[in-house]
Amino acid sequence: VQEGINDGELKTSRNKFTTHNSKTEQPQRFTFSPEPTMEDIRRMQAEFTDERDWNQFHQPRNLLLAMVGEVGEVSELFQWRGEVAEGLPGWTESEREQLAHELSDVMIYLVELAEKCRVDLPQAVLRKMALNKLKYPASKVHGSAKKYTEYKD
Numbered sequence: 548v549q550e551g552i553n554d555g556e557l558k559t560s561r562n563k564f565t566t567h568n569s570k571t572e573q574p575q576r577f578t579f580s581p582e583p584t585m586e587d588i589r590r591m592q593a594e595f596t597d598e599r600d601w602n603q604f605h606q607p608r609n610l611l612l613a614m615v616g617e618v619g620e621v622s623e624l625f626q627w628r629g630e631v632a633e634g635l636p637g638w639t640e641s642e643r644e645q646l647a648h649e650l651s652d653v654m655i656y657l658v659e660l661a662e663k664c665r666v667d668l669p670q671a672v673l674r675k676m677a678l679n680k681l682k683y684p685a686s687k688v689h690g691s692a693k694k695y696t697e698y699k700d
């Protein structure tokens with residue numbers, strides 16, 4: 548993937564939040580762009596830290612603390628607003644961009660934390676989702692948010 552993303556591409560990806568189907572006025576289904584992959588993000592962040600000689604600070608515990616700090620920054624954006632509906636109606640472009648920044652910070656630190664802990668994150672996610680399906684069979688739990696310990700067969 549390219550290092551730099553031009554303004555046009557950034558705008559397109561932001562607009563996916565708000566585009567509507569003009570005939571039905573229904574929000575269009577939202578999807579991510581296929582790139583960058585988690586491996587692209589790992590490599591780009593590794594280059595960023597190498598270029599700054601920052602690996603000396605990026606041990607697992609420091610990355611964990613940095614990630615949790617960024618989760619706090621995401622929380623600040625939702626703080627005192629009450630419930631927020633999907634698609635964030637009423638949020639300004641600038642608030643949406645701020646959220647995109649903070650979620651990205653969380654992702655960047657998460658990916659680097661996984662790398663430094665030697666967790667192959669994309670594959671680990673696949674394994675965990677397979678486990679989740681076994682634990683919560685759709686036929687059994689459909690429409691209920693109980694934790695698995697509350698089901699008695």
Ligand SMILES: Nc1ccn([C@H]2C[C@H](O)[C@@H](COP(=O)(O)OP(=O)(O)OP(=O)(O)O)O2)c(=O)n1
Pocket residue numbers: 596601604620651652655656
């Ligand atoms: N030692 C560091 C410092 C920063 N970053 C990178 C990863 C994050 O994506 C981003 C975090 O930068 P800041 O710590 O400046 O945090 P914010 O961008 O959230 O700024 P602020 O805390 O002012 O909102 O920069 C990094 O990898 N290692």
